[in-house]
Amino acid sequence: MTSPFRYTEPIPPKAATGRTAAVYEQLATDFGIEDASPFVALSSAPELLAPTWALLRESLIAGNGSRTGKELAAVGVSRANKCPFCVDAHTMLLHATGDHALAERLAHGKPPENEQHARVLAWGEATRIPGSPDVSTLPFPAEHTPGYVGTSLSFHFINRIVSSLVTENLLPGNVQRFRVVRSLGGRSLAKTVRRRIVPGASLALLDEDETGPGPSWAAGTTVGPAYAALRRAATAGADLLTEADRTLVRETVEAWDGTHPPLGWKDLPNRDDRPGARLALLAALAPYRIADEDVAVWKKPPYTDHCLVHLIAYGAFAAVDRIERALPLRIHEETA
Template identity: 75%
Template sequence: MPTPFRHTTPPAPQSATGRTAEVYAQLAEDFGIERAATFVVLSSAPELLAPTWALMRESLIAGDGSRTGKELAALGVSAANRCPFCVDAHTMLLHATGDHALAETVARGGTPADEGHARVLAWGKATRAPGAPELTPLPFPREHAPAYIGTALSFHFINRIVSALLTENLLPGNIQRFRAVRSLGGRSLSRTVRRRAVPGASLALLDDPGTGPGPQWATGTPVGPAYAALRAAATAGAGLLDEDDQALVRETLRAWDGSHPSLAWLALPDRERRPGARLALLAALAPYRITDEDVAAWRTPAHTDHCLVHLVAYGAFAAVDRIESALPLLHHADNHAHSPARTAEETS
């Protein structure tokens, strides 16, 4: 039978033990989707699976602020990254919040009628471009910044993993493209989505919560250590590249303006001469363009699925790091109070 997985064959979820089984148990409880492909695809590298789940859980699910607003932020990010799998998933999750008309407006590519919702969606889209002027004023209260920013950065990472290692079909035959299926799927998740999750429960799953409290914008919240743990796990993939290839990835990301590379991407390394750097840069900037040939050129008998997941994660987080470093964060958050537009918090 066809599977949603590309380039890797993850372990069967029913065979999971230890920390991986614990992540799956929390997924079922707090996300409402058992064995979600988005996370199963990372199970070849459990040290990446746990912090990816932790960051998403502590920001989108358990973080402060309305779930509707954070789903809109995740949708905006996913649209900007051209990740149809995640766009469809979060449209369905908007249905789960009870905002059915809003979900269908977004599904049609429309602008939400509510100005606060429209601002959050636009902010999510703008986060792809480092330092974009549309990122200020922030469309949410200062105290909700860790959850919203964590949600956005979580999906900049997840979108890239999904686009690189999964097909774009959320459901068989893309049946989620039908309104009735989206609505029914959302309703089946509504009880879980509307239940308040206890913050911090995922931190016990992390390898080393002592990686630090995380960035300043997340100080004092579980989002901080979850972000720090994912950063540590993802950047470990740099060891799969030599120093020259690592330098190329850093230099390319430093100059990146958020655009999608053209088909004539002349700076993309040659597949045969620098396959690792090519894969990492594709994962960072255009993961949907990774081909079987790109993977085959890099893989050797020593390169397992564990290695490939780590290399893709390294490239994906290189983009996250660039985006995070250029975000106007808490020192701009007070500006939202002076805007006449209502926030998503005030309208949800």
């Protein structure tokens, strides 16, 4: 059977031990899917896997706010990032919430009929543009900001991991494109999705020195420490690059306006000259354009799956950080 993973050989759930096994156990209990590909893709780096799961759990699953609304935000982010895997997955999860008509409208490229749903979806899409005025007016109660913003930033990271390291097909043969499969898949997860999840359980998977208070928009919630832990783990990948390459990545992402780079991207380094910087920048701004040759040139001894996952995560989080820092000040003030 063809593997859904590009460039790595992840640890399958049945072979996992330690912290990786504990994450898989929580995934099965709280998300309903033990072997969810975006997380399995990170399994060679448990120090990345755990905070990635923690941020998603504490925001999308356990955070304040409507699960339907946060799923819509996730779909909006995933559309903006051109991640068909995550668009399909969270369209199916809308079936799990019981919003079947809404899920099918999205699956067929139609806008939500409900104005509130349409505003949340558009807000999620707009978050890709750093500092976009379209995210300054919240389409949800201000007290739900940690859940919605945490969900959106979680998917800005996960979309990039998936587009870099996982194939586009959510299910073999893309069978999720059939309505009956989407509906049955969602219904199989309905009991888990509609269950009330207590915040905080995923933080036990993080070491104390991995966390921190987190950003002001998540103050006083379990989303903050989860975000801080992911930021710390992902930025550690900078050590795989030279100082010159780190500077190039930082300055290029800082100047990014949220658009998708053109095919003739003049600022993208040549793979033979600066392969690490090229991979990190692609992961940040156009992960769906990572080619076999890009990975092959860089991933040579002593680099391993663990190193590749860290480099991709470093690039991915560079974009997340750019987006998070550009959030309109009003969001920060309302939740500080």
